[in-house]
Amino acid sequence: CKVLMIFPRFNANSFWNYQAACDLAGARYPAAPLGLITVAALLPAEWDVRLVNRNTEELADADLAWADIVMTGGMLPQRNDTLHIIAMCHACGKPVVVGGPDVTSSPALYSAANFQVLGEAEEIMDGFIAAWRRGDRQGVFEAPMGKTDVTKSPLPRFDLLKLDQYLHVGVQFSRGCPFSCEFCDIIELYGRVPRTKTNAQVMAELDALYALGYRGHVDFVDDNLIGNKKALKKFLPDLRRWQEEKDFPFEFSTEASINLADDPDLLRSLSDTNFFAIFVGIESPDTDSLVLMQKKQNTRRSLQQSIETIHKAGIFVNAGFIVGFDSEKGSVAQGMIDCIED
Ligand code: SF4
Incomplete structure (x- = not known):
């Protein structure tokens, strides 16, 4: 399975993209997408994963054409672009999974996505993977709030990041x-x-x-x-x-x-x-x-x-x-x- 992870653009002038500081330090964006690279580490090892961060690079048509499935999502100041990405996926016939804090808080706003992963992903991704392998092409997977055992969180796929693009990397x-x-x-x-x-x-x-x-x-x-x-x-x-x-x-x-x-x-x-x-x-x-x-x-x-x-x-x-x-x-x-x- 070829998975394209797309980190949505933040709204301009939000707290999260202090561009002038990035320019001074020669970075393209403040923070690396730790959530998506953690989810990437939860996927089966034989699945191919690519990451495109729309805050630092362009999403090419070829990226979407390559993918079997798209995974995206983020915080409220990324909502506009997340919805745009979902629409792009539909336009080229790619199933799309959305996760992260904003869809967890407001799932109804993201009803256009094929799959929703609500709450912390660690203990519910297996359910999604099983459903995908069964041939399901829609579903909602929800973790009980505040209960996920973080000692089971995998080592994030830092190798997917272009490390020189960021002011800092998160752990x-x-x-x-x-x-x-x-x-x-x-x-x-x-x-x-x-x-x-x-x-x-x-x-x-x-x-x-x-x-x-x-x-x-x-x-x-x-x-x-x-x-x-x-x-x-x-x-x-x-x-x-x-x-x-x-x-x-x-x-x-x-x-x-x-x-x-x-x-x-x-x-x-x-x-x-x-x-x-x-x-x-x-x-x-x-x-x-x-x-x-x-x-x-x-x-x-x-x-x-x-x-x-x-x-x-x-x-x-x-x-x-x-x-x-x-x-x-x-x-x-x-x-x-x-x-x-x-
Ligand atoms: S609840 Fe905790 S994380 Fe939230 S604003 Fe208060 S101190 Fe900060």
Whole structure:
């Protein structure tokens, strides 16, 4: 079976395609499609897989002509292009499978696809493969939310990537987040009990990237890397050892909640392991809004001091802000500017 994986284009000017930074660094796009290359690793070894990332390269008619089946899908800012890809597949008579977070949240919008893979793919792809081999040409495969055992996740097919096209390549240690921010789809999609891979699993992923010659920036794409602090504290010493043995080939970034600032040991450990940047959802300087959005971990603290504590550990903060909560007053703009300036 010849499988063409197509990573859909992100909408212009979305958070996910900061083109100017890519231009400065000589990359075509920030992040590699970790989801699709993980799904590729779940397919039978004798199937042929090709990957086209529409954010970095053109999809040729010949690619579609080659394929027996197309697999695509992604996040909400990729929806327009995903629907376009589904239409292209129909126009040339190719069956198409769609998966990823957006179809999982809004399956009705993707009813034109032949197959839908909803939720995490690891434990349901076998069902899809069996159906395909039986000759089925449509179906829906759905994983129970937040239950997938990530220790069974395969080593992603990093070999399918053109590694020089990206600012960073992703790996994943955990899925899920223990918090309950009401605007966030992570907890709807992956649950509130963070599940972690084994240390050996992640080391094998880094070994694979290293063996392919990749060096530099690796992003831990975890929803909240410190969601399961106990597991992380067991993982970081192994990761640091791995880095030391190889003379620190990688520098890491990730996402974490602001309560990271309350744990100096963990901060030091991250810094010692060569984490240099962390995305933190600050969201709003307005305490009433933070309380209403149930982002309680951001209240009862000085946001500025917490950020300074992370800076002092040698890690810079890439801050997320959200504008437009119902509880906002006319004054939110100035408060946000002051918070950023601080
Ligand atoms: S801390 Fe981040 S990942 Fe966790 S629920 Fe809040 S916004 Fe979502």
